[in-house]
Amino acid sequence: MRRLxxxxxxxxxxxxxxxxxxxxxxxxxxxxxxxxxxxxxDVIAYRKLLGIDGSIPSQFGRYVANLVRGDFGVSIRSRExxxxxxxxxxxxxxxxxxTTIFMTVLLALPLGVAAALYRRTWFGHAFQxxxxxxxxxxxxxxxxLLILLFAVQINFAxxxxxxxxxxANLYYLWLPALTINxxxxxxxxxxxxxxxxxxxxxxxxxxxxxxxxxxxxxxWRYLLRPSLAPTIAALGYFAATVVSYxxxxxxxxxxxxxxxxxxxAVRNRDYPLVQGIVFLSGLLVVxxxxxxxxxxxxxxxxxxxx
Amino acid sequence: xxxxxxxxxxxxQLRRFELRRRWRxxxxxxxxxxxxxxxILLLSVSVPLLSPNDPxxxxxxxxxxxxxTFLFGTDxxxxxxxxxxxxxxxxxxxxAILGVSVPIVIGTFIGTLAGTTRNRIAETVWDxxxxxxxxxxxxxxxxxxxxxxxxDVRGLLIAIWISRWAQYARIARAKxxxxxxAEFVQAAxxxxxxxxxxxxxxxxxxxxxxxxxxxxxxxxxxIVIIGGLSFLGLGVTPPTPEWGAMLAEGRLYLRxxxxxxxxxxxxxxxxxxxxxxLAQGLERISKGEDE
Numbered sequence: 001m002r003r004l005x006x007x008x009x010x011x012x013x014x015x016x017x018x019x020x021x022x023x024x025x026x027x028x029x030x031x032x033x034x035x036x037x038x039x040x041x042d043v044i045a046y047r048k049l050l051g052i053d054g055s056i057p058s059q060f061g062r063y064v065a066n067l068v069r070g071d072f073g074v075s076i077r078s079r080e081x082x083x084x085x086x087x088x089x090x091x092x093x094x095x096x097x098x099t100t101i102f103m104t105v106l107l108a109l110p111l112g113v114a115a116a117l118y119r120r121t122w123f124g125h126a127f128q129x130x131x132x133x134x135x136x137x138x139x140x141x142x143x144x145l146l147i148l149l150f151a152v153q154i155n156f157a158x159x160x161x162x163x164x165x166x167x168a169n170l171y172y173l174w175l176p177a178l179t180i181n182x183x184x185x186x187x188x189x190x191x192x193x194x195x196x197x198x199x200x201x202x203x204x205x206x207x208x209x210x211x212x213x214x215x216x217x218x219x220w221r222y223l224l225r226p227s228l229a230p231t232i233a234a235l236g237y238f239a240a241t242v243v244s245y246x247x248x249x250x251x252x253x254x255x256x257x258x259x260x261x262x263x264x265a266v267r268n269r270d271y272p273l274v275q276g277i278v279f280l281s282g283l284l285v286v287x288x289x290x291x292x293x294x295x296x297x298x299x300x301x302x303x304x305x306x
Numbered sequence: 307x308x309x310x311x312x313x314x315x316x317x318x319q320l321r322r323f324e325l326r327r328r329w330r331x332x333x334x335x336x337x338x339x340x341x342x343x344x345x346i347l348l349l350s351v352s353v354p355l356l357s358p359n360d361p362x363x364x365x366x367x368x369x370x371x372x373x374x375t376f377l378f379g380t381d382x383x384x385x386x387x388x389x390x391x392x393x394x395x396x397x398x399x400x401x402a403i404l405g406v407s408v409p410i411v412i413g414t415f416i417g418t419l420a421g422t423t424r425n426r427i428a429e430t431v432w433d434x435x436x437x438x439x440x441x442x443x444x445x446x447x448x449x450x451x452x453x454x455x456x457x458d459v460r461g462l463l464i465a466i467w468i469s470r471w472a473q474y475a476r477i478a479r480a481k482x483x484x485x486x487x488a489e490f491v492q493a494a495x496x497x498x499x500x501x502x503x504x505x506x507x508x509x510x511x512x513x514x515x516x517x518x519x520x521x522x523x524x525x526x527x528x529i530v531i532i533g534g535l536s537f538l539g540l541g542v543t544p545p546t547p548e549w550g551a552m553l554a555e556g557r558l559y560l561r562x563x564x565x566x567x568x569x570x571x572x573x574x575x576x577x578x579x580x581x582x583x584l585a586q587g588l589e590r591i592s593k594g595e596d597e
Binding site (some may be wrong): 006010014022024025132240281282 | 553
């Protein structure tokens with residue numbers, strides 16, 4: 001309940017922030033967009049388009065009422081409703097997110113387990129160092145390196161671009177997803193590693209060893225399963241992180257998703273579009289984080305009390 | 307290092323001794339961090355100073371591969387990449403320090419203020435606000451503010467300042483909650499010092515050390531954000547030498563002249579890795595995991 005209230009509060013702040021976005025611009029946005037030669041009528045018409053005519057409280061009232069009706073204004077550039085632009089671009093970003101998370105699980109599980117089991121060997125040390133190096137490398141550099149390696153040198157992936165439709169789109173998505181995973185996998189594998197190490201110190205594991213439990217049954221029931229809760233919870237938060245990373249990744253790989261739309265909108269000073277995307281993608285992240293919180297509380301009751 | 311020459315004063319010797327003692331306390335990770343950072347700082351100071359080439363100026367035929375005359379090659383406008391990479395190091399590190407230092411002061415001050423107040427309503431509002439701010443998707447928040455303030459260095463710094471203070475405030479509040487009943491604070495109150503003076507002179511210094519530990523990992527995030535936004539064309543813009551902006555320029559020549567992205571990207575990553583190693587090493591020392 002507290003978490004729900006908090007999620008709503010964050011969503012409300014997000015709305016206020018998006019509302020203030022246009023209003024706090026130094027100067028008159030209509031004048032900035034139109035330039036010095038604008039006529040009086042043009043300026044008034046633009047103010048209306050941006051929703052910045054009338055008093056601030058009445059603006060806010062109209063803004064909220066429009067949001068409730070699903071009206072996010074129109075893009076200044078294309079004169080297309082913001083919502084329809086988002087509807088067109090969002091699926092690409094969602095596909096990227098799903099592919100990324102799928103890949104994260106696939107890579108992080110074996111790595112985390114191996115890093116825990118061979119913690120004291122050269123592999124464990126190499127993992128520690130490799131993880132710190134990968135996490136600190138900016139995605140816009142590792143992305144370019146991967147393009148250089150896979151697309152330019154061995155022609156294993158397209159340099160950039162996108163084609164809709166599963167499974168054809170995976171050909172365009174796997175490299176961007178791998179790039180994001182250069183950051184996500186080490187983090188997740190480390191979480192898994194430390195919780196397995198913790199579990200291994202528990203008495204029931206010792207008891208299982210003494211009873212002579214062996215093979216897969218031992219690894220799964222006594223080591224892996226009791227250690228999964230923090231990893232699954234982290235995955236939920238990662239989904240939210242990917243939305244943030246997608247902004248830069250989409251530019252590098254030329255994926256026409258929501259992140260690329262946002263960056264273009266910021267460059268073009270397309271204020272209504274920026275406003276709409278900041279609000280909607282922020283809402284998406286808040287929703288994802290809330291769900292992760294729920295799953296976390298369900299898996300690990302201790303987290304609820306905090 | 308081993309024999310002290312006659313010219314060195316006692317103070318200098320003492321300082322060296324102190325440095326050596328500090329160095330011994332470090333573990334392998336943090337030592338590597340220090341070495342990497344020292345190397346980058348040294349190069350970023352010396353290379354633009356010693357090289358005759360101007361980071362903005364044409365020197366020779368464009369797009370030359372690395373050679374003995376141009377160690378890192380030349381870029382698409384015929385500028386010396388070596389000088390540009392280390393001129394960029396100066397700018398990026400300076401911007402990142404600027405980006406970290408303002409939120410740490412503001413955040414620590416606000417957090418201490420919130421930690422020492424006994425006003426119930428203020429506490430509730432505080433909780434909601436800071437939790438909300440830390441729950442905000444980071445890059446989207448920064449982009450939103452940049453859209454508002456302007457897509458340039460000033461806008462980028464303001465966006466970082468606004469979006470990064472909350473975490474420091476959180477740390478400071480937790481620490482000062484424990485400090486507000488400490489004996490030395492009570493003593494200061496008995497002495498009749500003003501609330502503000504107690505806050506700034508007595509509580510804040512004690513809170514600062516913890517904030518500084520977090521600042522190291524924040525530094526990595528900020529230097530990457532500065533590079534990232536400049537890469538998107540929304541921060542430092544060409545022709546100014548900046549790692550992210552250089553990557554964006556060099557990206558067009560990825561197929562044929564990959565060194566244009568390899569050098570700036572390598573040194574940006576190396577800086578971040580150096581700070582990460584230092585942070586990790588220091589954390590392990592403070593937890594007492596080594597020895």
